[in-house]
Structure formats: structure tokens, C-alpha cells
Amino acid sequence: MLARRYGDFDAAEDAVQEALLAASVHWPEDGVPAGARGWLIQTAERRLIDQWRSEQSRRDRETVAALHEPPAGRVVSDQDDTLTVLFMCCHPALTPASAIALTLRAVGGLTTAEIASAFMVDEATMAQRISRAKQRIKASEVPFRMPAAEKLEASRRSVLHVLYLIFNEGYTSSTGRALLRAELSDEAIRLARMVRRRLPDDTEVMGLLALMLLIDARRRARTDANGELIPLAEQDRTLWDQGLIAEGTELVDLALGRGAVGEYQLQAAIAAVHDRAATAADTDWPQILALYELLDQMTANPIVTLNRAVAAAMAEGPAAGLALLETLDRPLAGHYRLDAVRAHLLELAGDTDAAQVHYRAAAERTTSPPERRFLRLQAARLNAATTEDD
Numbered sequence: 481m482l483a484r485r486y487g488d489f490d491a492a493e494d495a496v497q498e499a500l501l502a503a504s505v506h507w508p509e510d511g512v513p514a515g516a517r518g519w520l521i522q523t524a525e526r527r528l529i530d531q532w533r534s535e536q537s538r539r540d541r542e543t544v545a546a547l548h549e550p551p552a553g554r555v556v557s558d559q560d561d562t563l564t565v566l567f568m569c570c571h572p573a574l575t576p577a578s579a580i581a582l583t584l585r586a587v588g589g590l591t592t593a594e595i596a597s598a599f600m601v602d603e604a605t606m607a608q609r610i611s612r613a614k615q616r617i618k619a620s621e622v623p624f625r626m627p628a629a630e631k632l633e634a635s636r637r638s639v640l641h642v643l644y645l646i647f648n649e650g651y652t653s654s655t656g657r658a659l660l661r662a663e664l665s666d667e668a669i670r671l672a673r674m675v676r677r678r679l680p681d682d683t684e685v686m687g688l689l690a691l692m693l694l695i696d697a698r699r700r701a702r703t704d705a706n707g708e709l710i711p712l713a714e715q716d717r718t719l720w721d722q723g724l725i726a727e728g729t730e731l732v733d734l735a736l737g738r739g740a741v742g743e744y745q746l747q748a749a750i751a752a753v754h755d756r757a758a759t760a761a762d763t764d765w766p767q768i769l770a771l772y773e774l775l776d777q778m779t780a781n782p783i784v785t786l787n788r789a790v791a792a793a794m795a796e797g798p799a800a801g802l803a804l805l806e807t808l809d810r811p812l813a814g815h816y817r818l819d820a821v822r823a824h825l826l827e828l829a830g831d832t833d834a835a836q837v838h839y840r841a842a843a844e845r846t847t848s849p850p851e852r853r854f855l856r857l858q859a860a861r862l863n864a865a866t867t868e869d870d
Contacts, residue, residue, distance in 0.1 A: 683742065
């Protein structure tokens with residue numbers, strides 16, 4: 481709302497942060513006001529105007545701000561501008577990588593460190609990328625509003641990728657003590673629903689929303705009472721949300737039935753195969769492997785190849801999966817998931833000594849405390865079993 485009214489996205493973001501900080505100080509003592517949204521917006525507006533008035537080089541903007549200063553008692557609009565911010569951050573003037581990074585910061589609320597982790601770059605590099613993206617949007621002088629329908633397609637791919645990354649960060653947090661950040665997953669799903677209302681016939685939008693619903697359906701079963709990670713094969717599937725599974729399955733079937741197949745539809749189809757299995761033993765691994773092979777051809781993404789290796793091991797034996805992992809030693813060098821998957825497949829192959837080594841290596845490399853605890857537990861379990869055998 482501030483960016484739309486005053487035309488300065490960067491300053492608006494700073495002002496909103498100041499307002500949120502003020503709320504965190506005053507609300508615990510004074511109570512949350514009845515019009516919390518209006519309180520935040522008016523406080524942010526005052527911060528924005530004060531900032532402009534303190535900068536002599538922006539006297540011309542001070543005049544504009546004074547003219548737009550809201551009268552006392554003004555009713556605050558309930559319009560939700562989040563989707564507009566989402567598409568504005570995915571501005572065509574930006575490279576996809578810069579657009580995605582900026583949107584994760586402005587819309588997803590991820591820290592620069594979390595975004596850097598998602599892109600596998602250092603934090604300083606990511607901070608510079610985000611700063612340059614803001615400057616390009618400002619220099620473009622494009623007004624703050626939802627792009628016209630014919631221009632939505634130019635930003636669609638970046639928007640979907642942003643929502644995918646926000647959801648993933650919520651589903652398995654890269655930092656922090658908790659495995660899940662439900663507020664991020666929920667927001668990604670909410671925004672995906674909004675995008676679908678804008679693009680109701682887009683099969684990739686359907687696929688992404690279906691993927692989120694099918695994965696989020698397992699949320700209650702992913703951790704135990706202490707918040708510790710429970711792997712998919714060991715989850716209590718009676719805790720899975722059947723309503724979300726039914727909605728996600730219907731969406732992916734609808735998307736796949738319309739012709740052209742995209743990467744989100746394929747990922748959703750894989751998630752649907754998992755969710756349809758009553759037990760882990762009932763999982764149709766040959767079908768999952770076939771879908772991953774198609775997805776791998778489409779994306780040439782090493783993370784997809786990593787998941788394909790797991791499917792190959794389950795469908796054709798550990799040796800098949802381990803052979804695929806050898807192709808990832810360079811593209812995923814140092815990535816904890818490569819060590820974690822290799823450890824799992826080595827364990828399936830009966831090489832528990834090597835599996836322990838890679839479980840420990842994965843534990844040292846992950847930034848997620850719950851995942852680190854889980855990986856160390858697997859190494860300790862194998863070590864205990866080996867000791868008993870001896």
C-alpha cells in the first residue's frame with residue numbers, strides 16, 4: 481500500500497520494518513489495537529514522511545508526501561497488495577535470479593542468509609544482488625500496480641519459482657531450531673491460490689498448487705512430540721490430511737489432462753503417488769522413477785537427479801542409485817543432501833561403515849538443527865548396531 485501510494489518501494493519496505501518494530505515494543509504492553517492493520521500502515525506512513533523530511537536532498541518528495549498525508553480518522557483499505565508486490569518484484573527488467581532473490585526477501589520475509597542458502601552462494605553476494613534488484617526497479621519508474629493480463633506471462637515463471645522456494649523453506653527450514661515454519665508454507669499456498677485465480681487455465685500454476693497441497697498434507701506426521709524429524713517411510717499416514725490430498729490430486733489430474741506437461745505438474749504427480757500409498761511398502765517406486773527420469777530430462781537439475789537416485793535404488797536396487805550419485809559428485813560437491821542420500825543408499829546396500837561416515841558428513845554440512853540431529857542419530861544407530869554385532 482505504501483509503495484503504491486508514494487512510489488518508492490525501497491523506502492516503503494524500510495518504513496514497514498520500522499512500524500513492525502514499533503508494534504513489537506508497544507503492543508505487548510498496550511495490547512493489540514482493534515485496527516491493527518490501520519495502526520501499522522499509519523505508523524509506517526509517519527516513519528516514511530519523517531524520513532523524507534530529514535533528508536534535504538528529497539525536499540521535492542516531502543511536498544508530494546505532505547499532499548498525500550492521510551487525514552485523521554481515514555478508513556484504511558482492506559485491499560491485499562501482496563500479489564502485486566510479488567509480480568512487481570519479479571519485474572521483467574531483472575534477471576530471474578535477481579527477481580527471485582528480491583521477492584523471497586520482500587514477500588517471503590526470508591533473511592539474506594536463508595536466500596543465499598537456497599541459491600548456494602555466500603551471504604554478501606546475495607545482499608549485493610538484492611540491493612541491485614531494488615535499484616533497477618526504482619530506476620525503471622514502473623508504477624506500483626499489478627501488470628496487465630498480457631504481461632503476466634513474462635513474470636509467471638519467476639513468480640512460481642519464488643512461491644516454490646518460500647514453501648520449501650517453510651516445509652524444511654534451512655535455519656532455526658524448528659524443522660517447520662508453517663507460516664511460510666501457509667503463505668506460499670495462499671499466494672498460489674491467488675495466482676491461480678488470476679491465471680485459472682495455467683497448468684503449471686495448477687501443478688504448483690497441487691504440489692504444495694500434496695506435500696503439506698503430511699505436515700502433522702513429519703515431526704514427533706519433541707519436534708524431531710520423522711522420515712517419509714516411518715510417518716503415521718493416518719495423520720495425513722485427506723482433504724488436502726483429495727484437492728491436490730484433483731488439481732494434478734486436471735493439469736495433466738490438458739496436454740503440455742511442466743516440471744511442477746511432474747513433481748505434483750510424484751507427490752500424488754506417495755500420498756496414494758496406504759503404507760510405505762505400497763509405494764509404486766517404478767512409476768515414481770519413470771516420472772523422475774522425465775523430470776530430469778526436462779530440468780537437468782542436480783537435485784532432481786539426486787531424488788531420481790533414491791527412486792532408482794528403491795525400484796532397482798541400491799547399486800542403481802549409487803551409480804547415479806557418482807554423476808553428482810561435482811555439481812553437488814559439499815552439499816549435505818548428497819552425503820545424506822549416499823549414506824542412506826550405502827545402508828540399504830549393507831555397507832554400514834561407509835554409511836556412518838556420510839551420515840556424519842551430512843550432519844556437519846546442514847544448517848538445519850533438526851536435520852543435523854536426525855543425521856547424527858542415524859550414524860549413532862548404525863554404530864550401535866555394528867558394536868552389538870561385534
